[in-house]
Amino acid sequence: MVAGGPIIEARDVDFYYGAFHALKGVSLDVAAKETTALIGPSGCGKSTFLKLLNRMNDFVPGARLSGEIKVAGRSIYGSDSDPVSIRRLVGMVFQRPNPFPKSIYDNICYGPRLIGARKKADLDVLVEKALKAAALWDDVKDKLTKSALDLSGGQQQRVCIARALALSPEILLMDEPTSALDPIATAKVEEWIKEADLSIVIVTHNMQQAARVSEHTAFFYLGELVEFGPTMEIFTRPRERRTENYITGRFG
Amino acid sequence: MSEARLLAPKLSPTEKGFRLFFLAAAIVALGQMFLIALFLLNEAAGLLATAPLGDFLFSKDWYPTYEPPEFGALALIVGSVVVTIGSSLIATPVGLGLAIYLAFLAGRRKREWIKPAVELMAGVPSVVLGFIGLAVVAPFLQDVLDLPTGLNVLNASFILALMAIPSIASLGEDALAAVPRDVLDASYALGATRWETIWKVAIPAAMSGLSTAVILGLGRALGETLVVLMVAGGAAQIPTSIFDSVRPMTATLAAEMGETAIGSAHYHALFALGAVLFVLTLAFNLLAYWLGVRWRRG
Ligand SMILES: Nc1ncnc2c1ncn2[C@@H]1O[C@H](COP(=O)(O)OP(=O)(O)OP(=O)(O)O)[C@@H](O)[C@H]1O
Ligand SMILES: [Mg+2]
Numbered sequence: 001m002v003a004g005g006p007i008i009e010a011r012d013v014d015f016y017y018g019a020f021h022a023l024k025g026v027s028l029d030v031a032a033k034e035t036t037a038l039i040g041p042s043g044c045g046k047s048t049f050l051k052l053l054n055r056m057n058d059f060v061p062g063a064r065l066s067g068e069i070k071v072a073g074r075s076i077y078g079s080d081s082d083p084v085s086i087r088r089l090v091g092m093v094f095q096r097p098n099p100f101p102k103s104i105y106d107n108i109c110y111g112p113r114l115i116g117a118r119k120k121a122d123l124d125v126l127v128e129k130a131l132k133a134a135a136l137w138d139d140v141k142d143k144l145t146k147s148a149l150d151l152s153g154g155q156q157q158r159v160c161i162a163r164a165l166a167l168s169p170e171i172l173l174m175d176e177p178t179s180a181l182d183p184i185a186t187a188k189v190e191e192w193i194k195e196a197d198l199s200i201v202i203v204t205h206n207m208q209q210a211a212r213v214s215e216h217t218a219f220f221y222l223g224e225l226v227e228f229g230p231t232m233e234i235f236t237r238p239r240e241r242r243t244e245n246y247i248t249g250r251f252g
Numbered sequence: 253m254s255e256a257r258l259l260a261p262k263l264s265p266t267e268k269g270f271r272l273f274f275l276a277a278a279i280v281a282l283g284q285m286f287l288i289a290l291f292l293l294n295e296a297a298g299l300l301a302t303a304p305l306g307d308f309l310f311s312k313d314w315y316p317t318y319e320p321p322e323f324g325a326l327a328l329i330v331g332s333v334v335v336t337i338g339s340s341l342i343a344t345p346v347g348l349g350l351a352i353y354l355a356f357l358a359g360r361r362k363r364e365w366i367k368p369a370v371e372l373m374a375g376v377p378s379v380v381l382g383f384i385g386l387a388v389v390a391p392f393l394q395d396v397l398d399l400p401t402g403l404n405v406l407n408a409s410f411i412l413a414l415m416a417i418p419s420i421a422s423l424g425e426d427a428l429a430a431v432p433r434d435v436l437d438a439s440y441a442l443g444a445t446r447w448e449t450i451w452k453v454a455i456p457a458a459m460s461g462l463s464t465a466v467i468l469g470l471g472r473a474l475g476e477t478l479v480v481l482m483v484a485g486g487a488a489q490i491p492t493s494i495f496d497s498v499r500p501m502t503a504t505l506a507a508e509m510g511e512t513a514i515g516s517a518h519y520h521a522l523f524a525l526g527a528v529l530f531v532l533t534l535a536f537n538l539l540a541y542w543l544g545v546r547w548r549r550g
Contacts, residue, residue: 056441061360088443098434101457110452111442160438167442
């Protein structure tokens with residue numbers, strides 16, 4: 001892959017929930033190792049688009065797709081592509097923290113164990129690395145065997161981040177990852193996003209957050225990608241009237 | 253600064269009345285439980301005049317109408333335990349399998365009629381199931397396996413399993429359906445297959461409910477009377493194979509209660525059997541409770 005080239009390429013994506021046309025001709029490239037924010041009013045299709053990138057919409061009965069989505073150069077909806085291996089490459093962090101009702105340690109090991117990691121020594125290293133990467137190691141290093149459900153919301157969300165990172169994904173999808181968190185926990189997660197050395201696609205309702213953490217911003221409206229460009233430009237001189245109205249709070 | 257006062261408002265007379273009513277209901281329920289247990293143990297203790305506890309529990313000779321009578325309950329206790337274990341070996345995998353199928357594998361359409369059908373099955377009167385054991389299963393076993401009688405451990409276990417499966421499946425499905433969708437999505441998003449998600453996330457998360465479902469289903473098998481009276485064969489012996497007849501405690505109680513004189517040694521012996529059943533059932537419920545608590549958190 002060319003450095004700085006796109007890691008995700010979406011081309012003419014149309015998506016339907018049954019008869020409902022949720023995404024209309026969306027084409028968008030996600031730059032490798034950078035953060036791309038998806039913004040837009042509620043119901044415009046941000047989560048729908050995000051979930052297409054790791055095939056989490058496969059579970060929706062009656063969902064249909066046309067167009068093409070490539071991840072790391074390979075078409076993920078081709079007849080020979082396997083959702084399970086795609087999801088290892090493309091991790092996801094959800095809106096509400098959703099740790100498993102297991103220990104912190106077992107939460108982090110869940111993904112690696114699925115692909116056959118068994119040795120305690122290897123897993124220990126992995127857990128420490130993932131928790132450090134998610135800026136949680138110091139908080140929990142003495143209680144790894146405690147249930148992840150006993151942590152605070154912000155800590156739980158960082159467990160979820162660490163859990164996704166334990167598989168060393170190329171890409172991390174985050175759907176409003178801080179909407180259930182308080183300002184301090186939010187700041188920690190944002191800090192992490194800015195430092196992270198991987199490609200991130202983040203959905204957010206918070207304009208300041210998009211401005212703070214992302215290099216590129218995509219504005220969706222009623223299932224269409226209205227405008228997409230460097231975050232600085234979208235926020236300072238948007239080309240489209242609808243984008244300007246949205247970011248200045250005139251609707252949405 | 254004014255004096256701090258209680259925030260909870262004073263109860264109105266109606267509210268007080270309600271409170272009293274519910275308190276009384278609780279006392280009545282607990283009190284009757286307590287009185288039943290007391291009565292049972294008291295009547296059972298009457299046996300000790302005739303037979304020591306050790307003989308009652310560990311001798312296998314149950315000859316209540318001989319002269320002198322013998323009240324060794326071991327064969328009856330073993331009879332109950334054996335059919336309960338037998339039914340659990342059938343009902344646990346089938347019931348839980350059905351629960352998993354309903355919760356994760358059946359499409360919405362199939363669920364919509366299978367689940368009510370299963371719940372309806374739970375309502376079939378035990379005498380009907382017993383009759384099926386008598387009229388269908390027994391002759392079948394006898395013919396196919398060439399046995400002297402089809403009324404045996406296997407038949408009783410099978411019919412008891414039929415009784416337990418719907419409740420295990422229904423309670424088990426409730427437990428699995430209560431696992432949050434979020435958590436299952438997290439598993440899929442980490443590249444787990446459907447089976448891995450069921451095994452490693454859904455089942456452990458629902459373990460408390462699943463184990464309760466199994467124990468309650470089996471508790472029902474242990475206490476069930478009519479079915480074992482009809483299809484277990486009625487022989488007070490320690491079985492050496494699943495094709496032997498047995499006489500579980502409940503069947504003994506039902507069969508012999510009518511023909512004993514109140515206050516006789518036989519009468520006390522039957523109460524002693526009742527007390528053993530009571531203790532076993534209590535143990536089952538405590539186990540269900542303990543498992544429920546134990547598995548609640550990861
Ligand atoms: N499973 C589904 N079945 C049918 N319609 C759906 C489904 N999921 C989403 N939709 C519809 O698709 C549209 C886009 O939904 P989506 O969740 O992508 O919006 P969103 O931009 O993420 O909104 P929000 O900011 O509120 O999360 C909405 O109109 C929604 O009602
Ligand atoms: Mg959304």
